[in-house]
Amino acid sequence: MTFLPKMAFKNLARYKKRTMITAGAIAYGLMMFIVIRSLLTGIDNESETNLRLYETATGRIMAPGYWDDRETFPLEKSFYPDVVIPVLEASGAGYSPRISFGGDLIFYKDPFPEDGSIPGRFTAIDPERDSDVFKLRDSLTEGSWLVDGEQGLLLGHWLAEDIGAGIGHTVLVETQTIDGYVQVFDLEVVGIINCPNPEITRSGMYLPLSIADEYLEMDGAVTEVNVNFGTVNGADEDFAALVPEVEALGLEALDWRILGADFIAISQAKAGGTGMIIFLILIIAGVGISNTMLMAVYERVRELGMMRALGMRDRQIRALFLWESAGIGLLGGFYGVGLGALVTWPLVKWGIDYTFLLRDASFGYRIQGQMYGVWNFPNMIFAFAMGVGMAVLVAAFSTHRILRLDIPASLRFQ
Amino acid sequence: MISVKDLFKTYVAGDTEVKALRGVSLEIERGEFISIAGPSGSGKTTMLNIIGCIDSADSGDITINGESVMDLKRDAQAAFRRDYLGFVFQSYNLIPVLTAFENVAFSLNLMGVDDAETKERSMAILKEVGLEGMENRRPGKLSGGQQQRVAIARAIVKNPEILLADEPTANLDSNTGKEILELMKELNEKHQSTFIFATHDPMVMDFAGRLVQLHDGEIQSDERR
Numbered sequence: 253m254t255f256l257p258k259m260a261f262k263n264l265a266r267y268k269k270r271t272m273i274t275a276g277a278i279a280y281g282l283m284m285f286i287v288i289r290s291l292l293t294g295i296d297n298e299s300e301t302n303l304r305l306y307e308t309a310t311g312r313i314m315a316p317g318y319w320d321d322r323e324t325f326p327l328e329k330s331f332y333p334d335v336v337i338p339v340l341e342a343s344g345a346g347y348s349p350r351i352s353f354g355g356d357l358i359f360y361k362d363p364f365p366e367d368g369s370i371p372g373r374f375t376a377i378d379p380e381r382d383s384d385v386f387k388l389r390d391s392l393t394e395g396s397w398l399v400d401g402e403q404g405l406l407l408g409h410w411l412a413e414d415i416g417a418g419i420g421h422t423v424l425v426e427t428q429t430i431d432g433y434v435q436v437f438d439l440e441v442v443g444i445i446n447c448p449n450p451e452i453t454r455s456g457m458y459l460p461l462s463i464a465d466e467y468l469e470m471d472g473a474v475t476e477v478n479v480n481f482g483t484v485n486g487a488d489e490d491f492a493a494l495v496p497e498v499e500a501l502g503l504e505a506l507d508w509r510i511l512g513a514d515f516i517a518i519s520q521a522k523a524g525g526t527g528m529i530i531f532l533i534l535i536i537a538g539v540g541i542s543n544t545m546l547m548a549v550y551e552r553v554r555e556l557g558m559m560r561a562l563g564m565r566d567r568q569i570r571a572l573f574l575w576e577s578a579g580i581g582l583l584g585g586f587y588g589v590g591l592g593a594l595v596t597w598p599l600v601k602w603g604i605d606y607t608f609l610l611r612d613a614s615f616g617y618r619i620q621g622q623m624y625g626v627w628n629f630p631n632m633i634f635a636f637a638m639g640v641g642m643a644v645l646v647a648a649f650s651t652h653r654i655l656r657l658d659i660p661a662s663l664r665f666q
Numbered sequence: 667m668i669s670v671k672d673l674f675k676t677y678v679a680g681d682t683e684v685k686a687l688r689g690v691s692l693e694i695e696r697g698e699f700i701s702i703a704g705p706s707g708s709g710k711t712t713m714l715n716i717i718g719c720i721d722s723a724d725s726g727d728i729t730i731n732g733e734s735v736m737d738l739k740r741d742a743q744a745a746f747r748r749d750y751l752g753f754v755f756q757s758y759n760l761i762p763v764l765t766a767f768e769n770v771a772f773s774l775n776l777m778g779v780d781d782a783e784t785k786e787r788s789m790a791i792l793k794e795v796g797l798e799g800m801e802n803r804r805p806g807k808l809s810g811g812q813q814q815r816v817a818i819a820r821a822i823v824k825n826p827e828i829l830l831a832d833e834p835t836a837n838l839d840s841n842t843g844k845e846i847l848e849l850m851k852e853l854n855e856k857h858q859s860t861f862i863f864a865t866h867d868p869m870v871m872d873f874a875g876r877l878v879q880l881h882d883g884e885i886q887s888d889e890r891r
Contacts, residue, residue, distance in 0.1 A: 259764070262764065555761060560720070563747040563773075563776050564744065565741055658721065659720035659721070660721050663759070
């Protein structure tokens with residue numbers, strides 16, 4: 253039955269313009285699908301990495317109930333890190349104790365451009381140990397790193413710009429001690445951080461752990477110990493293995509997926525939203541294809557009537573149109589994947605700078621600066637198969653409609 | 667060989683009923699060259715379509731070589747048309763993307779005849795209908811008469827028992843029409859296929875060995891010459 257594919261090919265060549273338009277509609281849909289999926293995957297991958305490198309590490313150990321009340325910064329739900337450190341050292345994990353507390357950052361005109369205060373979250377870190385877990389130190393773009401015992405402050409780059417802070421400027425921190433007494437102390441801006449995680453760049457405020465311990469009267473207690481097993485495969489399993497041991501000590505251990513639940517939820521919601529956009533693009537392409545395929549079929553009703561009169565069976569007619577539509581689908585698939593790869597290439601190599609969008613609003617993703625695509629070959633193969641499948645499906649539907657006409661009606665069709 | 671018994675067919679168009687055939691009965695012998703003639707709406711095309719298994723009757727029966735074709739399933743009807751019937755249409759109905767040779771070969775392709783035999787038979791029949799040297803022309807590059815010759819070649823190449831032609835000369839000038847009829851008569855004598863025409867062209871009626879006149883779905887006369 254090679255005459256059917258041959259005839260299908262000739263029909264495709266007969267209607268060159270329509271073939272190209274239909275294949276073009278498929279190609280456009282597939283290109284958008286490939287590019288959007290490439291960017292989304294790139295954003296997700298990079299966000300996950302930046303979340304773990306700058307915010308959550310592999311996981312975090314806290315006192316029971318702290319995580320549920322974290323919005324109120326409950327210092328009383330703290331613990332002594334010495335309890336858990338032997339377990340962490342035995343596991344080979346990097347670890348870093350921290351105190352998170354809420355307060356106001358107060359600054360005055362001269363050297364600041366104007367008086368003001370900003371409420372926010374302060375994070376007290378161990379300047380020596382923190383680099384075992386987080387990459388903050390690598391993101392220092394101005395000034396110097398914190399020194400234990402010195403009243404220094406690191407600010408996120410955008411935050412510093414917003415309030416006009418520079419190295420050497422002094423600010424006041426107004427907060428409460430662990431017992432609820434108001435406490436005010438001053439810090440000197442010693443460094444500016446500009447890291448790939450926009451949450452840090454937008455609102456990060458870091459001071460030495462020993463200074464927070466003193467002013468908050470923590471007496472050596474911390475609100476969290478962050479644990480790092482790296483971002484390689486197996487890190488999550490290593491952390492999961494640690495959880496029972498930590499819980500046996502009366503503490504709570506949560507992994508990065510729970511700590512970054514906002515990102516995970518937003519990522520999933522956005523994937524759903526983007527899925528809808530992709531679906532709409534494919535619908536538009538599908539309507540284009542079905543329109544041209546219907547035209548192709550209806551233009552040849554008489555021809556098909558004649559073929560049926562000569563003894564061509566329904567399944568042969570279907571096969572003929574399926575060959576034609578598969579040909580269009582293959583053409584559209586090749587074009588679509590080719591165009592998709594062509595557009596993805598600069599996205600992978602140079603990315604898109606959308607800092608301007610992220611600076612003033614958080615979208616949940618933990619990326620800033622360049623948004624990069626990734627090569628997603630299974631997705632390209634899927635897109636290709638989808639293009640062919642969509643064309644074949646639409647043709648099957650159109651052919652079915654034509655075959656419902658009786659032969660004399662087909663032969664009379666104008 | 668073909669036995670048509672008490673054939674009724676009514677078309678419904680909206681609220682209007684058109685009785686296309688009203689109890690038509692007819693016996694046609696193998697190798698006949700028969701014209702079913704009549705004015706527009708007399709039922710001649712309907713009758714041709716029912717004999718050709720591309721339309722169904724409301725009641726009655728048609729047997730071909732003793733076998734009823736009325737109750738054949740859709741696929742079996744297609745196979746019957748493919749193996750036993752040839753069609754020639756008023757407007758030729760050639761496949762525009764195929765050459766004259768490919769159009770003729772199409773019939774044999776459907777039957778699953780191998781490539782070598784298809785080529786041999788198609789070229790021979792094209793020569794027979796006077797289109798030698800034009801095998802590679804597409805329909806658009808052929809005159810109306812030449813296109814109808816290709817259509818006849820396509821119908822006859824498979825040696826059908828019955829060749830059905832609906833107004834085969836209607837789109838042709840009288841000279842070309844005559845040539846086509848002479849060709850068909852020649853093929854009828856040579857291949858011993860039964861030729862059945864539906865026509866209102868007097869020239870076709872003159873050529874026929876038997877003329878069946880239909881009027882308002884009934885046989886008005888049946889004249890053998």
